[in-house]
Amino acid sequence: GAGVSQSPSNKVTEKGKDVELRCDPISGHTALYWYRQRLGQGLEFLIYFQGNSAPDKSGLPSDRFSAERTGESVSTLTIQRTQQEDSAVYLCALGLAGGEQFFGPGTRLTVL
Amino acid sequence: AQKVTQAQTEISVVEKEDVTLDCVYETRDTTYYLFWYKQPPSGELVFLIRRNSFDEQNEISGRYSWNFQKSTSSFNFTITASQVVDSAVYFCALSDLLRTSGTYKYIFGTGTRLKVLA
Numbered sequence: 529g530a531g532v533s534q535s536p537s538n539k540v541t542e543k544g545k546d547v548e549l550r551c552d553p554i555s556g557h558t559a560l561y562w563y564r565q566r567l568g569q570g571l572e573f574l575i576y577f578q579g580n581s582a583p584d585k586s587g588l589p590s591d592r593f594s595a596e597r598t599g600e601s602v603s604t605l606t607i608q609r610t611q612q613e614d615s616a617v618y619l620c621a622l623g624l625a626g627g628e629q630f631f632g633p634g635t636r637l638t639v640l
Numbered sequence: 641a642q643k644v645t646q647a648q649t650e651i652s653v654v655e656k657e658d659v660t661l662d663c664v665y666e667t668r669d670t671t672y673y674l675f676w677y678k679q680p681p682s683g684e685l686v687f688l689i690r691r692n693s694f695d696e697q698n699e700i701s702g703r704y705s706w707n708f709q710k711s712t713s714s715f716n717f718t719i720t721a722s723q724v725v726d727s728a729v730y731f732c733a734l735s736d737l738l739r740t741s742g743t744y745k746y747i748f749g750t751g752t753r754l755k756v757l758a
Contacts, residue, residue, distance in 0.1 A: 561745065570644075570731060571748040576738065584738050584745065619685070627673050627735065629746065631685040 531557075532632040534620050540638045541610055549605040549635045551620030559623025562595055562605050565634070566616045577603060578623075610639045642667055642736045646749035653722050654757050661717040661752045663732030669693075673735040674708065674715045675746070680728040688730075691715060722756045729753045 532553045541547050553560060558579040563571040573587035577597040588594070592610075597603035607614055617636050621629040643666040653659045665674065676688040689699065691708050699706050703720045719726055729751040735744040 559743070563748075570646075570750040571733075571746075573736075573745045573747070576743070576745055578743055584743075586738070587745070617683070621685075623743075626690060627744065628675060628687045628690050629685075630687070631677075633684050 531630050532620055532622055534618075534632040534635050536635060537633065538636045538638075540640065542640050543612060544609055546606065546608045547610055547637060549607075549618050549637070551603045551605070551632060553600070553603075553620070553622050555600055557622040557624075558600055560597060560603050561621045561623065561629060562603070563619045563621065564589075564616045565619060571619065574605070574618075607637075610637075612639045615639045642669075642734060642747045644732050644734050644747050644749035646730075646732055646752050648752045649750070650753040650755070652755040652757060655724060656721050658718060658720050659722050659754065659756075661719075661730050661732075661754065663715045663717065663749060665713050665715065665732070665734045667713075667734060667736075669735070669737050672737075673744070675733040675735075676706065676715075676717050677731045677733065677748075678728045679731065679751070685731070688717075719754075722754075724756050724758050727754060727756045 535550045560577045562574040565571050575595045576584040592608045595605045615638050617634040619634045620632040645664045672693045674691045678686045696708050705718045707716045731751045732749045733746045736747050
């Protein structure tokens with residue numbers, strides 16, 4: 529969507545390599561979410577940022593996953609030592625005042 | 641446990657037919673929100689509707705209507721006179737209170753793929 533961009537749009541990597549995915553929201557949105565969508569599946573919550581508060585990391589599947597965000601700016605999701613099961617579309621979403629979320633176009637990650 | 645079930649994995653209809661997509665949820669929260677999103681072939685998720693748990697009025701928006709029934713924990717979505725452009729995956733979602741922060745994350749169902757044939 530126009531309100532949030534994600535890069536890269538596609539990423540192919542080899543098993544064991546680290547990858548960094550980027551979410552670039554328009555300003556003024558303090559709530560930011562990361563989700564993972566495996567092929568043919570629903571969305572799995574990964575992490576939530578709200579302003580300068582400590583992020584809610586309860587959805588991160590392992591310690592290979594980490595994410596950062598400073599204030600209302602760019603967020604990066606890092607996956608270390610990628611595994612084939614990490615292959616998925618990673619979606620960033622902004623939390624809007626009404627409770628709904630505005631999703632970015634996603635990054636399709638393929639781990640060979 | 642917080643859970644959203646969309647039992648229909650795929651539905652095919654012929655254009656102009658009506659179709660209902662089912663969503664059943666489980667929640668421990670007394671106040672919660674339910675959502676429907678559309679994911680067309682392009683891949684981007686599009687918000688369709690939000691419903692508060694204390695508002696059981698059904699809603700109609702053009703060819704779309706939603707039936708929320710707390711008694712059966714269901715939030716079903718009906719498309720009237722379906723069109724080819726309605727072909728997409730539709731996701732139902734439930735808010736899940738994050739007790740550490742007092743804000744919400746969202747639990748998504750596995751989606752229903754709707755194919756509308758010309």
